[in-house]
Amino acid sequence: MGPVIEAEKLVKRFGGMTAVDEASFSVEAGALLGVIGPNGSGKTTTLNILNGAIRPDSGVIRVNGKEMQGKPSTAFVEAGVSRTFQNPRVFTTITALENMLVPVLHSKGSNWREKALDLLAFVGLEDHRDTPASELSGGQQKLLEFVRALMTDPSVVLMDEPFAGVHPSVKELMRQRILERNREGTAFVIVSHEIPDLTRLCPQILCMSSGRVVAYGPPAEVTSDPLVIEAYLGHGPSGKAAS
């Protein structure tokens, strides 16, 4: 299997600020890739480009071999990309089950409801199918958003800070379910500031700094990379490595 996502020299500027600066990388099918980097290093902008929410100023994105730059986010979903957000963006005026049915509006088939219920049960939310999403806790909203992203059977799920601000046990549940789906072949790109969680989960880590990809490899290699340490500390490795 080839890569699900290939990014070549992505550039995105906001006014005079270059948020993503010639970032190139690829995500193999079934990969579990963690993305780290200091605040403002371009991680979220990169995710936004990878699912079509933002158009890059230049560069090429291929999803499952198809060139996608300039296409709307709905085309990215059809090509097999789905995502979650930094702050959960569940739709609060509809129930958990109804939230699950939003992504499959344009999809053919009829047993979406059954599939949605299976996925809710997958993260222990089966008793909350008829609960308005506004009444779910923050952790439950994160879980709902996670399984909602799986409704379209994506080949890659982009997750922005799935572990931020949730209870350790929810974090653990999320981690296990990500691993489970990953074993079944779904690729994940996970942006997180929780580096220990991420390095434990992902066999591959990509580090961004000032919009560039500064390191890409196994966790131990990346976290000890001088460029990564510099990105986080603002200077070279003078003493202890940060991790």
Added chain:
Amino acid sequence: MSAEIEPTATETPVEDIALAGARATYRGKKLPPWVMPVIAVVILGGLGVLGLVTEMGMLTTLTSVLYYMVIAQGWNLLGGYGGYLNFGAAIFAGSGAYAAAWFANELGWTMWQTFLPAALAAVAVSLVLGYATLRLRSHYFAIFTIVFTFLAMVVVKNTPALGGSMGLYAFLDTQLDSRGLALLFYYSLFGFAVLATVIAYLVDHSNFGYALRAISEDEPAAQVLGVKTVSVKLWALVIGAALGGAAGSVYAFQTGYIEPAGTFSLDLALDIVLVCVVGGLATWVGPLIGAVIVVVLEQWLRVFVPRLEFFGVGVPAETNRLVLGILLIVFALFIRRGIVGLFTERRGRRITV
């Protein structure tokens, strides 16, 4: 890396730990599922029976109730569920009315035959409006619909084929006496009201309806999840326009004479918004309740206000619009989810600190 949690090696499924305490099934202020359908059946059933037994004055009022009901159910799809508050309801009802009058005059068609062309004319106008504006976010869309209402009026005023500023007559060639005729209009609108309510119910319970609510709350998120938001909004507008257009054709024959200023009037557009706000936006029963309250109140005020005197001075008849305006403000500030909302669970974000 100190405060790391080791994977649990116990037999307890991890979701039981994660969701302990949160597992209790949600118990909100929730009505049994049959309550809303029963209310709808009572209102529509009541109107169905009242048409046969009531006297002519009341029949005219109830005809207006049904007219508003059909248009409001249509408007509610994009305006309520989709969150695209707009003031364009008169455009579609007006297009339907003009199409009906034109076909009656030029081709001698009877009312039944004009239903479809009236609906299609409204759909055509809604497609123009939709393609031009539905890429705009809600406030800009709302403003544009006001402009478009005036534009429609100006275009019709300057089109001789549509009677220009003189307007058009729409006669019904029939043997029916005045009551028979009134009942014909009444039950035509009644049929459309039932149809509109069935459509609203189906939308409310479909993935299309969930997507509309998603758009209303967070359109960019809906888009990123794969919802083709422009096409969903356009469909909601088009379905609503078709209902408005069909109702407009009955209106044309009922009044017998239509002219641009009265047909493309912002009063109607505002009343439709008021009907949905009072009844409950984004609910399929709301427009039914709202139409009864708003129209009956409006008709009562129209009769009652001119009789009022303050210190021997009469009150201007337009005061009834003032009362409806105050009603809109009261609902917008204090009863935001309308009358249906008073009895159903609170949903959506709360502002918290």
